[in-house]
Amino acid sequence: MNIEPSLFIVAGVDIGSTTSKAVILQGHRIAGTFIGPSSTNPTKTAEEVFRKALEEARIERNEVRHIVGTGYGRARVAFANENISEISCHGKGAHFLVPTVRTVIDIGGQDTKVISVDAQGRLQDFGVNDKCAAGTGRFLDFIAGSLGLKVSDLGRHHFETGEPVTISHMCSVFAESEVINLINEGAPLASVVKGLHFSVASRINSIARRVGLVPEVVVTGGVAKNPGVIKCLEEKLEVELKSLPGDFDPQLIGALGAAVIAAEKVNK
Amino acid sequence: MAILGKERFHDLEMIYEGISGIRDLYENDPASRGLLAYMKAFTTYAENISRMFDDDKPVVWHNCGLSPELILGLENAYDLPIESYPVLEDIVGDPNITCEHIDLAEAHGLPWEVCSVDKAALGSALKGLLPPPACLLGVNTPCDSQVAAVQTMAEIAGTPIYLIDIPYLYGKREVQYVARQLRDAIPFLEKHTGRKWNPDLFKTACQRSNRMSESLLEWNELRKHVPCPQVSKVVGLMIPLFIAFAGTETGVYVAEQLALEARERIARGEAAVEGERIRVVWFQDPIWFDLQFYDWLESEFKLVVAMDLFGYHAPEGKVDLASVDTMLEGLASRIIRLTPMTRQFKGPIDIYLNDFAHLCSEYKANMAVYAGHVACKHGWGGIGFLKEKAKEIGVPLLVFEFDMFDPRVTTVESLQEEFTRFVNNVVLPRLK
Numbered sequence: 001m002n003i004e005p006s007l008f009i010v011a012g013v014d015i016g017s018t019t020s021k022a023v024i025l026q027g028h029r030i031a032g033t034f035i036g037p038s039s040t041n042p043t044k045t046a047e048e049v050f051r052k053a054l055e056e057a058r059i060e061r062n063e064v065r066h067i068v069g070t071g072y073g074r075a076r077v078a079f080a081n082e083n084i085s086e087i088s089c090h091g092k093g094a095h096f097l098v099p100t101v102r103t104v105i106d107i108g109g110q111d112t113k114v115i116s117v118d119a120q121g122r123l124q125d126f127g128v129n130d131k132c133a134a135g136t137g138r139f140l141d142f143i144a145g146s147l148g149l150k151v152s153d154l155g156r157h158h159f160e161t162g163e164p165v166t167i168s169h170m171c172s173v174f175a176e177s178e179v180i181n182l183i184n185e186g187a188p189l190a191s192v193v194k195g196l197h198f199s200v201a202s203r204i205n206s207i208a209r210r211v212g213l214v215p216e217v218v219v220t221g222g223v224a225k226n227p228g229v230i231k232c233l234e235e236k237l238e239v240e241l242k243s244l245p246g247d248f249d250p251q252l253i254g255a256l257g258a259a260v261i262a263a264e265k266v267n268k
Numbered sequence: 269m270a271i272l273g274k275e276r277f278h279d280l281e282m283i284y285e286g287i288s289g290i291r292d293l294y295e296n297d298p299a300s301r302g303l304l305a306y307m308k309a310f311t312t313y314a315e316n317i318s319r320m321f322d323d324d325k326p327v328v329w330h331n332c333g334l335s336p337e338l339i340l341g342l343e344n345a346y347d348l349p350i351e352s353y354p355v356l357e358d359i360v361g362d363p364n365i366t367c368e369h370i371d372l373a374e375a376h377g378l379p380w381e382v383c384s385v386d387k388a389a390l391g392s393a394l395k396g397l398l399p400p401p402a403c404l405l406g407v408n409t410p411c412d413s414q415v416a417a418v419q420t421m422a423e424i425a426g427t428p429i430y431l432i433d434i435p436y437l438y439g440k441r442e443v444q445y446v447a448r449q450l451r452d453a454i455p456f457l458e459k460h461t462g463r464k465w466n467p468d469l470f471k472t473a474c475q476r477s478n479r480m481s482e483s484l485l486e487w488n489e490l491r492k493h494v495p496c497p498q499v500s501k502v503v504g505l506m507i508p509l510f511i512a513f514a515g516t517e518t519g520v521y522v523a524e525q526l527a528l529e530a531r532e533r534i535a536r537g538e539a540a541v542e543g544e545r546i547r548v549v550w551f552q553d554p555i556w557f558d559l560q561f562y563d564w565l566e567s568e569f570k571l572v573v574a575m576d577l578f579g580y581h582a583p584e585g586k587v588d589l590a591s592v593d594t595m596l597e598g599l600a601s602r603i604i605r606l607t608p609m610t611r612q613f614k615g616p617i618d619i620y621l622n623d624f625a626h627l628c629s630e631y632k633a634n635m636a637v638y639a640g641h642v643a644c645k646h647g648w649g650g651i652g653f654l655k656e657k658a659k660e661i662g663v664p665l666l667v668f669e670f671d672m673f674d675p676r677v678t679t680v681e682s683l684q685e686e687f688t689r690f691v692n693n694v695v696l697p698r699l700k
Binding site: 085087088122123124125126212 | 656659664665689692694
């Protein structure tokens with residue numbers, strides 16, 4: 001991608017089901033980012049996250065040349081110059097940071113995507129699980145609540161002592177009953193948490209196999225911050241997952257990709 | 269056209285109305301000559317089905333792996349593909365009737381995982397819509413579902429069946445094996461129809477098939493033109509032409525009209541889609557329950573289906589007319605090496621993959637579609653190989669599941685969503 005440093009400023013705004021994100025790109029540099037909770041008013045949320053990202057970047061709004069909206073609520077990013085699907089944006093964002101990536105697994109709040117890209121970062125194929133909570137952040141969120149835990153605690157509990165139990169149900173509703181039964185029967189919490197993570201990884205594995213798994217593989221989305229899920233995924237997929245450089249927040253990949261697409265548009 | 273006093277012909281009436289509707293819709297469309305030729309053929313076909321009930325002539329059922337030339341060698345007999353109703357109802361009639369027939373077959377005990385064309389065929393037989401057969405001449409291709417279907421149909425009809433075994437490979441030995449069985453089928457046909465098999469009639473049928481093939485080969489070539497001269501929806505109608513009209517003047521007429529239309533439109537510089545930007549090779553079953561889906565693709569994305577698996581006419585189909593033996597071998601070769609689906613879905617997967625790569629190259633495809641008919645185990649069994657091949661040749665491949673006869677499985681709206689997502693995310697960015 002031909003971007004001249006400091007020549008122009010662009011932005012990507014990703015309105016997700018659970019969180020909304022914004023990335024400001026100045027040339028090749030990520031100048032500012034922000035992640036905030038989504039609300040029932042995506043237009044207002046978009047304004048908010050964009051403003052906060054601009055503040056971090058110390059850039060005025062009128063300096064931004066082109067804005068791309070993406071995500072679940074992309075049509076409601078009223079100030080965006082255009083909107084692009086999150087599938088394209090995640091592929092693009094991951095490729096921007098990791099040019100050797102060929103498979104992107106995005107585990108979001110309400111859907112999971114497996115995206116195959118070529119050496120130029122162009123999409124080749126994708127698979128989406130958007131009709132069922134299994135394998136998504138919502139599944140973990142739902143079960144964590146039943147266990148009296150925060151989602152952010154799950155990663156920590158994964159590495160406590162205990163062999164993983166098998167969660168046989170894919171459906172979140174039935175899995176919840178199964179988990180409660182397991183806890184009542186005395187299964188250690190760590191075992192149940194590991195079992196949940198393996199369940200998510202199994203679901204993602206089947207999508208990934210359909211799309212075709214080609215290394216390097218990068219995981220994005222909020223659930224990528226759960227080291228337990230990452231470990232299970234590596235086992236199920238039988239690949240070592242590539243980390244994002246510089247501890248870049250995986251939740252920001254969609255917004256970053258939107259910003260990269262904005263830069264490509266301006267650069268033409 | 270009302271057929272008075274025959275309530276069971278409601279289904280045929282729907283077909284007639286559908287044909288009339290399509291003719292009215294496209295009559296003044298300069299891009300629909302080929303489609304209108306099909307409608308003329310379907311009218312004749314539907315009328316024939318009516319006649320079969322009233323005439324004294326024996327009817328020989330056959331399945332979609334077998335074109336009717338051998339049967340056309342019988343004096344004063346009809347041939348009838350057992351899939352007639354599902355094909356006609358979906359393409360020109362009312363797909364809801366196909367759904368009724370599918371449900372009837374499942375209620376009768378046919379497993380749900382059988383192909384819906386076979387279920388619908390059985391349903392139409394159970395409803396008494398098919399004229400009673402004198403016998404059934406079948407082949408065990410293109411798929412396992414057909415093997416079950418022909419035997420079930422024979423049992424339902426209480427009719428004797430002669431099933432030709434199509435071998436795994438495609439060589440000379442295999443052609444001779446099938447030719448021998450075709451020869452052995454002749455006394456079977458004569459015995460059960462009470463009609464004489466006439467080599468001259470057979471030769472005439474083979475001549476017509478050759479003429480049809482010549483036009484179809486030309487038509488295949490013409491559709492390679494950029495931009496494609498002719499609309500997408502006619503491509504997937506090839507197999508009814510092959511199975512119901514091969515060996516007849518109607519088949520020759522339709523094939524000639526298709527080629528003529530394409531030729532004339534190229535000469536006039538006319539494209540099926542103005543500003544064509546996406547050329548598709550559709551390498552699996554067409555969407556027959558809503559032909560206007562192709563119109564939507566064309567207008568929405570400037571996309572044309574240049575060729576599909578049914579429309580592809582492989583060059584191995586010419587019948588040598590020198591003698592009955594050479595004609596039987598020629599027919600055997602057509603069955604094994606040319607008949608769509610049989611060609612691709614039996615034997616080693618190489619032909620399937622090579623045809624795919626060949627078509628993508630020849631038709632300059634920048635997108636491919638695997639429209640995965642749910643019960644097509646042969647197609648789905650090779651999906652991994654097909655995906656690898658698509659990546660190897662650099663053509664993005666859209667894969668989705670649907671039922672070519674039953675719109676309830678994947679709705680038109682879901683299909684539109686699949687295409688929209690794939691075209692916008694994968695195909696269009698590559699064109700920029």
